[in-house]
Amino acid sequence: MEVDGNDENQGFYMIEELDIPFEEEILRNPYTLKSWLRYIDHKSEQQLSQQIFVYERALKELPGSYKLWKQYLDLRREHVQELNPVRFEKEYLKVNNCFERALVLLHKMPRIWLDYCSFMMNQCRVTKTRRIFDRALKALPITQHPRIWELYLKFARSVGGETAIRLYRRYLKLEPDRVEEYIELLLSLNRYDEAAKRLAQTVNNDRFQSMFGKSNYQLWMELCDLICEHPHEIKSLKVEPIIRSGIRRFTDQVGRLWNSLANYWIKLGHFEKARDVFEEGISTVMTVRDFTQIFDTYAKAEETVIERKMEEAAERAEEGIDDPKADSELDLRLMRFEQLMDRRPFLVNDVLLRQNPNNVHEWEKRVALWKDNHTKVVETYTKAMRTIDPKKATGKFHVLWTNFAKFYEQGGDIENARTIFEKATHVDFKNVNDLAALWCEYAEMELRLENYNRALDVMGRATVPPRNPNVDFRDESLPVQLRVFKSIKLWSFYVDLEESIGTIESTRAVYDRILELKIANPQIIINYANFLEENKYYEESFKVYERGVELFNYPISFEIWNVYLTKFINRYGGLKLERARDLFEQALEKCPPKYAKPLYLMYGKLEEDYGLARHAMRIYDRATRSVSDEDRFEMFNFYIAKASANFGVTYTREIYERAIEVLPDKEAKDMSLKYAELERKLGEIDRARALYAHASQFCDPRTVPSFWQTWHDFEVKHGNEDTFKEMLRIKRSVQAQYNTEVNFISAQILATRQAQQSGQESGQVQGVPSNGSSVSEISVPGTSNAMQIAEQEAMQTKANLTSVSKSMTFVPSSTQVNKENVSSNPSNPDEITMDMDDDL
Numbered sequence: 128m129e130v131d132g133n134d135e136n137q138g139f140y141m142i143e144e145l146d147i148p149f150e151e152e153i154l155r156n157p158y159t160l161k162s163w164l165r166y167i168d169h170k171s172e173q174q175l176s177q178q179i180f181v182y183e184r185a186l187k188e189l190p191g192s193y194k195l196w197k198q199y200l201d202l203r204r205e206h207v208q209e210l211n212p213v214r215f216e217k218e219y220l221k222v223n224n225c226f227e228r229a230l231v232l233l234h235k236m237p238r239i240w241l242d243y244c245s246f247m248m249n250q251c252r253v254t255k256t257r258r259i260f261d262r263a264l265k266a267l268p269i270t271q272h273p274r275i276w277e278l279y280l281k282f283a284r285s286v287g288g289e290t291a292i293r294l295y296r297r298y299l300k301l302e303p304d305r306v307e308e309y310i311e312l313l314l315s316l317n318r319y320d321e322a323a324k325r326l327a328q329t330v331n332n333d334r335f336q337s338m339f340g341k342s343n344y345q346l347w348m349e350l351c352d353l354i355c356e357h358p359h360e361i362k363s364l365k366v367e368p369i370i371r372s373g374i375r376r377f378t379d380q381v382g383r384l385w386n387s388l389a390n391y392w393i394k395l396g397h398f399e400k401a402r403d404v405f406e407e408g409i410s411t412v413m414t415v416r417d418f419t420q421i422f423d424t425y426a427k428a429e430e431t432v433i434e435r436k437m438e439e440a441a442e443r444a445e446e447g448i449d450d451p452k453a454d455s456e457l458d459l460r461l462m463r464f465e466q467l468m469d470r471r472p473f474l475v476n477d478v479l480l481r482q483n484p485n486n487v488h489e490w491e492k493r494v495a496l497w498k499d500n501h502t503k504v505v506e507t508y509t510k511a512m513r514t515i516d517p518k519k520a521t522g523k524f525h526v527l528w529t530n531f532a533k534f535y536e537q538g539g540d541i542e543n544a545r546t547i548f549e550k551a552t553h554v555d556f557k558n559v560n561d562l563a564a565l566w567c568e569y570a571e572m573e574l575r576l577e578n579y580n581r582a583l584d585v586m587g588r589a590t591v592p593p594r595n596p597n598v599d600f601r602d603e604s605l606p607v608q609l610r611v612f613k614s615i616k617l618w619s620f621y622v623d624l625e626e627s628i629g630t631i632e633s634t635r636a637v638y639d640r641i642l643e644l645k646i647a648n649p650q651i652i653i654n655y656a657n658f659l660e661e662n663k664y665y666e667e668s669f670k671v672y673e674r675g676v677e678l679f680n681y682p683i684s685f686e687i688w689n690v691y692l693t694k695f696i697n698r699y700g701g702l703k704l705e706r707a708r709d710l711f712e713q714a715l716e717k718c719p720p721k722y723a724k725p726l727y728l729m730y731g732k733l734e735e736d737y738g739l740a741r742h743a744m745r746i747y748d749r750a751t752r753s754v755s756d757e758d759r760f761e762m763f764n765f766y767i768a769k770a771s772a773n774f775g776v777t778y779t780r781e782i783y784e785r786a787i788e789v790l791p792d793k794e795a796k797d798m799s800l801k802y803a804e805l806e807r808k809l810g811e812i813d814r815a816r817a818l819y820a821h822a823s824q825f826c827d828p829r830t831v832p833s834f835w836q837t838w839h840d841f842e843v844k845h846g847n848e849d850t851f852k853e854m855l856r857i858k859r860s861v862q863a864q865y866n867t868e869v870n871f872i873s874a875q876i877l878a879t880r881q882a883q884q885s886g887q888e889s890g891q892v893q894g895v896p897s898n899g900s901s902v903s904e905i906s907v908p909g910t911s912n913a914m915q916i917a918e919q920e921a922m923q924t925k926a927n928l929t930s931v932s933k934s935m936t937f938v939p940s941s942t943q944v945n946k947e948n949v950s951s952n953p954s955n956p957d958e959i960t961m962d963m964d965d966d967l
């Protein structure tokens with residue numbers, strides 16, 4: 128119920144007794160909002176008509192109050208929102224009237240407009256609702272329009288049709304970036320032509336930023352899909368130029384775009400046009416992936432058409448209808464499809480050659496595809512020679528020329544084969560060896576034809592030097608024709624050819640020419656010398672070796688010297704001993720230590736076989752000084768063995784002593800043990816003991832227990848209590864000396880902990896006891912304990928340094944065993960008394 132302001136007195140019957148205080152207050156303060164709000168709050172539990180009566184009176188006094196209008200309108204809307212807008216149209220019209228009255232003064236309030244518009248959207252009044260939205264946009268400032276448009280677009284989508292399209296067009300003038308929503312609307316309304324047009328404009332706008340995060344490529348592909356899927360509806364755009372521009376622009380999606388263009392013509396029913404598009408696509412794409420996409424689609428389309436034609440033919444056969452034209456068309460399509468399948472390897476090869484026209488391997492595959500079609504093979508070879516850039520060729524370009532010539536050779540056309548080789552020799556290949564290999568193939572063809580003189584003539588032409596022979600073989604700026612005469616590959620083939628079918632003089636001339644050009648390698652030197660030797664030119668072969676060692680330095684000349692000296696000794700033996708000695712001295716003069724050992728052994732063998740043993744010993748002695756550190760220990764052993772065999776074991780003492788002095792600690796220890804064993808066998812027990820004492824300084828009891836065990840066994844067999852104690856004292860001193868090194872102590876502690884963690888028993892820790900305790904007892908898990916033990920033993924080391932140094936000296940070779948000092952102790956009849964009482 129709505130109360131009319133002109134008949135206000137008619138509503139006074141609604142005033143109850145409880146309302147009198149509120150009535151009195153509003154009479155006193157009719158323009159106070161709080162008074163009216165208290166009155167309204169009082170009436171909130173009353174009937175709607177009473178609430179409306181109070182609201183209408185309040186708004187009459189305060190027509191510009193937003194708060195009153197908002198509460199009033201919400202009340203009226205809440206009352207009718209559950210009612211059907213058609214059956215209760217009058218009630219809705221009353222609410223509409225209230226909104227209109229409110230907007231007389233509150234037309235700048237967006238909330239009132241939004242409520243009004245949302246209320247109108249529930250009614251079946253499209254035109255009136257649209258006009259109210261338009262009034263709201265006109266009344267409100269531009270800054271408030273987004274709030275209205277959000278609801279307006281929702282209304283447009285709910286209405287659809289031409290209204291929605293026109294509203295979105297208006298909205299895009301305000302927000303052009305929201306064009307994607309408009310396109311989606313057009314697609315939902317099947318307005319494909321305008322959607323494609325808008326999408327094309329969006330794609331062409333470089334400044335456009337998609338609100339959905341789409342890239343320009345994605346928008347472009349959507350456009351292509353749209354225009355290809357709905358070819359009949361697209362009238363305002365030229366589809367083929369658009370897709371072709373995309374093919375040029377997006378090179379990684381060429382296959383898909385060609386297929387889209389072909390599908391466009393297929394859906395329009397233009398099958399021949401689609402076939403032309405497929406053919407153009409497979410003949411222009413640059414990648415195998417794109418080719419595969421187009422070819423598969425092409426084949427599938429042809430199969431589909433053929434299946435349909437075959438079904439029609441079957442139907443005609445059943446009905447007894449004869450249609451020669453349709454049958455011929457079916458035969459034509461079958462022939463096309465079969466030809467397409469046969470062309471696939473060639474088409475793939477075309478794609479790879481378009482990627483890289485300088486790919487020699489693909490050209491060879493192209494030739495192989497033609498098989499026995501000689502005309503096509505020749506055309507392919509000719510096209511390859513014209514197309515390939517020799518400097519950019521991928522693969523062996525000269526092999527392609529060679530195969531071309533062999534093709535003519537196998538066909539019996541020798542003149543054309545020679546013509547091909549002659550043309551190939553003028554090609555500026557990327558590498559000199561390519562041209563050299565081509566000349567060799569040319570000569571081999573003549574050999575296969577048994578034209579030996581022509582083969583020699585070919586190689587002679589290939590090795591002719593230019594006018595300026597002083598060219599750098601590695602100078603890439605010069606053509607390969609000017610540098611090929613220095614190719615060792617070419618000369619090697621030439622000299623092999625001369626050795627096979629030429630004369631000795633011509634072969635020697637070729638070898639001499641190689642040496643003059645200074646392009647010979649060690650193999651050429653050895654081959655030349657062997658050739659002369661086979662033909663009984665021994666001295667000439669030795670001269671070749673000498674020229675070879677002059678051309679090369681070590682380590683290359685080592686192999687030449689090795690062969691030269693072996694050949695010389697085998698030839699002359701001891702007949703030219705002085706000359707052989709001179710050769711060895713010359714070879715050893717600049718020989719690095721790394722390569723000296725074989726030469727010294729050969730030199731010593733020569734002296735042993737044909738010279739004097741004394742000279743051989745002198746050579747071996749030089750060898751121990753000249754060879755590398757890795758070979759010195761082995762050389763000393765060899766020297767000792769030879770000296771012992773030739774002059775007896777006593778002659779080896781000086782060699783042993785010098786070896787112990789110059790060899791590293793580890794090898795000196797091994798040499799000392801061998802020396803001590805020798806002295807023991809000779810009965811020189813004191814000298815052997817002195818050697819053990821000297822070697823003990825290299826052997827830590829923890830890391831080299833085998834040495835101390837050997838000395839222990841020696842003392843048990845040949846010593847007495849004093850010498851055994853002396854050994855133990857030296858052992859403790861050496862162990863204390865190693866214990867003073869912090870790194871060694873840390874390593875011992877780490878090794879002990881690992882041994883304990885692995886489950887070994889403390890009494891089974893490996894190591895030789897130094898003073899009755901095991902290594903595990905000394906190397907306790909703690910750096911402080913280990914350092915204390917090291918300091919204590921270091922103090923003992925200082926007191927024992929003098930005695931240890933004396934016990935580690937050599938006994939001169941002239942010292943004899945003092946037989947008078949032999950003890951007669953009954954407990955040990957072999958006991959020997961040492962002259963070290965003063966040291967103890």
